[in-house]
Amino acid sequence: MSENVAGPVSFGNVGEARWYRRGAFASQTAYVAVAFVLITVLVAVFTHNFLSYGNLLNTSKNFSYIAIVALGSTLVIITGGIDLSVGSVMALVAVLTVILMKFFATTFVASIPYLGITLAVLGGLLVSALVGLVNGLLISKIRLSPFVTTLGMLSICRGATYVITQGRGQAPAGPQVDTFYSLTDGKLFGLPVPLVYLLVLAVVMGVALRQTRWGRYVFVLGGNERAAQLTGVAVSRVKISVYILCAMSAGFAGILIAGWLGSAPANLATGYELKIIAASVIGGADLAGGVGGPVGAVIGAALIEVIRNGLALFGADTYWEQVFVGTIIILAVLVDRLRTREAE
Amino acid sequence: MSASALASRDHTPVLQLSGIGKEFGAIRALSGIDLTINPGDVVGLMGDNGAGKSTLVKIIAGNFHPTHGTIRFDGAEHRFDRPLDARAAGIEVVYQDLALSNNVSAAANVFLGREILRKVGPFRFLDHRAMNARALELFNELKSETRPKDLVKQMSGGQRQAVAIARTRLANAKLILMDEPTAAISVRQVAEVLDLIRRLRDQGVAVILISHRMPDVFSVCDRVVVLRRGEKRADKLVSQSSPEEVTALITGAKEFA
Numbered sequence: 001m002s003e004n005v006a007g008p009v010s011f012g013n014v015g016e017a018r019w020y021r022r023g024a025f026a027s028q029t030a031y032v033a034v035a036f037v038l039i040t041v042l043v044a045v046f047t048h049n050f051l052s053y054g055n056l057l058n059t060s061k062n063f064s065y066i067a068i069v070a071l072g073s074t075l076v077i078i079t080g081g082i083d084l085s086v087g088s089v090m091a092l093v094a095v096l097t098v099i100l101m102k103f104f105a106t107t108f109v110a111s112i113p114y115l116g117i118t119l120a121v122l123g124g125l126l127v128s129a130l131v132g133l134v135n136g137l138l139i140s141k142i143r144l145s146p147f148v149t150t151l152g153m154l155s156i157c158r159g160a161t162y163v164i165t166q167g168r169g170q171a172p173a174g175p176q177v178d179t180f181y182s183l184t185d186g187k188l189f190g191l192p193v194p195l196v197y198l199l200v201l202a203v204v205m206g207v208a209l210r211q212t213r214w215g216r217y218v219f220v221l222g223g224n225e226r227a228a229q230l231t232g233v234a235v236s237r238v239k240i241s242v243y244i245l246c247a248m249s250a251g252f253a254g255i256l257i258a259g260w261l262g263s264a265p266a267n268l269a270t271g272y273e274l275k276i277i278a279a280s281v282i283g284g285a286d287l288a289g290g291v292g293g294p295v296g297a298v299i300g301a302a303l304i305e306v307i308r309n310g311l312a313l314f315g316a317d318t319y320w321e322q323v324f325v326g327t328i329i330i331l332a333v334l335v336d337r338l339r340t341r342e343a344e
Numbered sequence: 345m346s347a348s349a350l351a352s353r354d355h356t357p358v359l360q361l362s363g364i365g366k367e368f369g370a371i372r373a374l375s376g377i378d379l380t381i382n383p384g385d386v387v388g389l390m391g392d393n394g395a396g397k398s399t400l401v402k403i404i405a406g407n408f409h410p411t412h413g414t415i416r417f418d419g420a421e422h423r424f425d426r427p428l429d430a431r432a433a434g435i436e437v438v439y440q441d442l443a444l445s446n447n448v449s450a451a452a453n454v455f456l457g458r459e460i461l462r463k464v465g466p467f468r469f470l471d472h473r474a475m476n477a478r479a480l481e482l483f484n485e486l487k488s489e490t491r492p493k494d495l496v497k498q499m500s501g502g503q504r505q506a507v508a509i510a511r512t513r514l515a516n517a518k519l520i521l522m523d524e525p526t527a528a529i530s531v532r533q534v535a536e537v538l539d540l541i542r543r544l545r546d547q548g549v550a551v552i553l554i555s556h557r558m559p560d561v562f563s564v565c566d567r568v569v570v571l572r573r574g575e576k577r578a579d580k581l582v583s584q585s586s587p588e589e590v591t592a593l594i595t596g597a598k599e600f601a
Contacts, residue, residue, distance in 0.1 A: 065415065216452060216470065220445040232431070
């Protein structure tokens with residue numbers, strides 16, 4: 001074989017893209033990050049209270065819930081799927097976790113410190129994992145469309161939440177309920193804990209997507225599923241895993257919100273699925289599959305929250321928020337479209 | 345090392361099909377196919393649509409079992425249950441659509457399903473450096489100007505072919521099946537692909553080239569096999585045939601040769 005190997009190939013014929021047209025610089029995420037910084041600066045300059053500690057604390061907490069679920073939702077979107085059930089899963093898991101907490105408080109478990117809340121949280125996350133498993137099995141094994149499957153699951157989970165609670169809100173209770181509050185709504189190094197969870201999860205997801213075999217398969221499923229199948233990738237297993245992780249991210253955020261509100265109402269997170277998918281898409285996840293990442297999900301969610309907060313501080317009608325978010329979704333995709341056309 | 349030197353050193357045929365037949369219900373797709381392929385052979389497999397080319401390729405590649413007959417690969421009888429089994433034995437396929445994922449790098453596509461990993465504590469991470477280096481080696485062997493880190497999205501048709509072919513060179517495949525590799529690319533790129541096939545031959549790899557394009561078969565193949573209505577109508581050296589004769593065999597104007 002050796003004499004067939006000549007010197008290295010010259011690449012004389014094959015140009016290389018300039019640095020600003022490659023990798024992270026050329027992505028929709030980068031453009032949206034710039035827009036995010038500009039809008040944040042505008043809001044900071046023209047309003048009085050944006051940079052106050054209290055407002056920053058609230059803003060960063062508010063967007064963390066959406067962003068945590070947007071991380072999971074982005075995973076599903078990268079594989080070319082979609083998960084509409086996240087909002088209802090947040091409510092179902094929040095309600096179940098709080099009910100479990102109250103239940104354990106009345107049993108012998110209450111005598112062992114922290115066991116009650118641990119079991120309740122694990123139970124809630126387990127339920128979300130099961131919902132994700134059902135979504136994943138139906139989509140990968142029976143090949144139902146992700147849109148229809150998760151639309152059905154949206155209805156099932158919301159309905160189940162109302163059936164279980166009869167529409168009444170549930171408040172966390174038990175001997176260590178204060179620990180529950182500090183773990184879900186406390187502060188760490190001056191940062192709200194939801195933001196800390198978000199940052200940790202985003203880093204873990206970034207490493208998993210770029211540095212592990214699983215992450216590579218997630219991208220390839222969105223790029224060319226048949227190629228993955230033909231080269232021996234366990235397509236179904238990877239697909240099921242992303243739906244489980246997405247549902248668990250929703251469950252986790254639901255538990256955090258229950259801690260923040262001090263209650264788990266049955267209508268919690270109603271309509272959030274659209275906000276979450278919007279965050280993913282604004283951040284550069286492509287609904288056609290194959291593109292996306294944790295940075296985009298975080299920036300997308302942050303941008304939505306800054307706009308909401310900015311409108312409130314300007315004293316504008318906050319109902320405008322949805323109009324702005326919708327416009328930004330279309331603008332983000334439009335800019336990306338114009339950019340890729342120019343490159344062709 | 346030339347193809348003839350390799351062939352004389354090793355007399356075991358790479359692939360020996362005897363009496364291969366395949367029926368789908370009442371439809372007989374293939375019957376009584378005998379075919380022997382030696383190391384370094386480049387065999388053109390030709391035939392009209394519905395002649396049985398894809399069925400034969402799918403049987404060799406492990407997509408399904410033959411109804412009759414036996415497959416011997418590298419001297420031993422095999423019964424492949426899935427394409428992965430055939431690949432493990434040393435049969436690689438370059439699919440017509442190349443089976444590439446546009447949104448990841450050339451190296452990622454080459455190593456798809458066979459990633460090199462390195463252990464860090466309890467975790468296993470992709471070894472990007474090792475995969476990029478090996479992919480660059482493979483592209484060099486194929487004399488293709490392809491950067492391992494470039495996205496397949498940005499590549500020319502010829503480069504894509506190189507990526508798909510480099511994938512077959514990861515493990516030491518003995519037989520490569522290529523399904524219409526020149527069907528949808530430009531003239532210059534066709535020349536590149538034919539060169540790639542010659543390099544495989546020079547390395548002692550046997551290639552079965554499924555093609556509709558007579559000039560490609562006559563420029564790169566040693567032998568041409570013609571299928572018509574599920575039967576083998578010809579199996580002869582290219583030097584002893586002509587495009588006119590092969591056309592007649594494909595259309596049925598000439599029954600056997």
